[in-house]
Amino acid sequence: MSEDQKKQLEQQLWNIANTLRGKMDADEFRDYILGFIFYKYLSEKMYRYADSILLQDGIKYRDIEENSAKGKQYIEAIKEEALARLGYFLKPSELFSEVAKRGNSDKEGENNFILEDLGKILTNIEQSTMGTASEDDFDNLFEDLDLTSTKLGKTESQKNELISKVLAHLDKIDFKLDNTELDVLGDAYEYLIGQFASGAGKKAGEFYTPQQVSTILAKIVTTGKIKLKSAYDGTCGSGSLLLRVAKEVKDVSNFYGQELNRTTYNLCRMNMILHDVHYRKFDIRQEDTLEHPQHLDKRFEAVVANPPFSAQWSASPLFMTDDRFSQYGKLAPSSKADFAFVQHMVYQLAENGIMAIVLPHGVLFRGGAEQHIRKYLIQEKNYLDAVIGMPANIFYGTSIPTCILVFKKCRETPEDILFIDASQNFEKVKNQNVLRDADIDKIISTFRNRTEEDKYSKRASLKEIADNDYNLNIPRYVDTFEAQDSIDINKLAGELVTLDLQMAETNKTIADFCKQLNISTPF
DSSP states (O other), X not given: OOHHHHHHHHHHHHXXXXXXXXXXXXXXXXXXXXXXXXXXXHHHHHHHXXXXXXXXXXXXXXXXXXXXXXXXXXXXXXHXXXXXXXXXXXXXXXXXXXXXXXXXXXXXXXXXXXXXXHHHHHHHHHHTTTTSXXXXXXXXXXXXXXXXXXXXXXXXXXXXXXXXXXXXXXXXXXXXXXXXXOOHHHHHHHHHHHHHHHTSGGGGGGTOOOHHHHHHXXXXXXXXXXXXXXXXXXXXTTSHHHHHHHHXXXXXXXXXXXXXXXXXXXXXXXXXXXXXOOGGGEEEXXXXXXXSOSOTTOOEEEEEEOOXXXXXXXXXXXXXXXXXXXXXXXXXOTTOOHHHHHHHHHHHEEEEEEEEEEEEGGGGTOOHHHHHHHHIIIIISOOEEEEEEOOXXXXXXXXXXXXXXXXXXXXXXXTEEEEEEOTTOOEEETTEEEOOHHHHHHHHHHXXXXXXXXXXXXXXXXXXXXXXTTOOOGGGTSOXXXXXXXXXXXXXXXXXXXXXXXXXXXXXXXXXXXXXXXXXXXX
């Protein structure tokens, strides 16, 4: 698929999404359109898989008569196979294309009201997994698709008409699932999530990390790796960071994540499945990562995170007996959980792993407990490998500058910490600052080679950092000061004298014109 075709598809999907906009907020009509795309994906995977099973019988899944004795036998056999392979099941009459066709039928005497059936089908998908290995991955997956909402229309007929129209438009789009070399649908889904994030204001940070930032984090944690046993994101949002990690290596054996927001948790599971990550390869949980961690018994080879900036947490004294925090002697402040997330994720990092986390700049220099934790991570553990300063205004919903902290438990260069100031390398696009490919490449190249460049990067010794009392503010290490050109006072004074003479001549000319016109001079 060419770049033009890809953009054309993305625009088609965005136009369909806007069919639903009406009076909804961006995050509301996002849930509908992404949910329907996911339903279409599940349907296409289902009938392709079923057709492959039925190939030797010379029939198509859609042609099975569900209520006949033979049809029931076929469906039961296919259901067993599908639940083991795909993790879910759909009957022929429940397929997306069949529902879209019924909803847009204009045949006389044919009922084109599909809302009730559609609701049952989405429930059936979830219920088909009950008692199977994929149950947790499909549980309440469609709960945000409220087909009874008045935002879809005042009457049932209006709701039905709108939903049928959306399904018809989606039914015409070919996601090319037969071409395993392409991830057309996955890329389009990511595009839509990004588009919704750009219109969601502060809510965007709950579910999306801009792709250029995801790319940097993914490239950092896959440095020197071809395959990964595990990738983890403790605040995984829509899962875009984990999926980006997968693009940087040949294979990731298992994905792990945790997400507090229920809607975003559903979106993440959909995103995983839609990117063809098998249900046995991911374990995404919905819970508060700090208060109720779900994967504490595991250690991960790649850890990425973009946690909520300076979020509140309980900072309960009980956590002083928690292995994630106890060794530090102090907890992160209750008003700023940034270092609590760092401590949690460092605890989960494998000995041979790399961790990259996005945080606000305040973590670099704030005092009190945060300074104490910084000192422990550097002086006692020597886990901090690099500090990367990012441009302001690259995240949706906040304009503050951010940084990326990189941690390794077994560092190749334990005698220094690399500082990179990439804050001035970006392109302004409308109201957002955007990192270009060259900007990303420079950050990654500098990190991997640990190169020093005047006004851009510096390898600071641990002694230098200790002398700065473990203040990691980047300007202390990377000098970006630009000396201004010296000013020749005598030359400037001469220019002012010349300017005064010119003004006097001009005033004289104006006075002469005023005299000729017999009007008062303006001075």
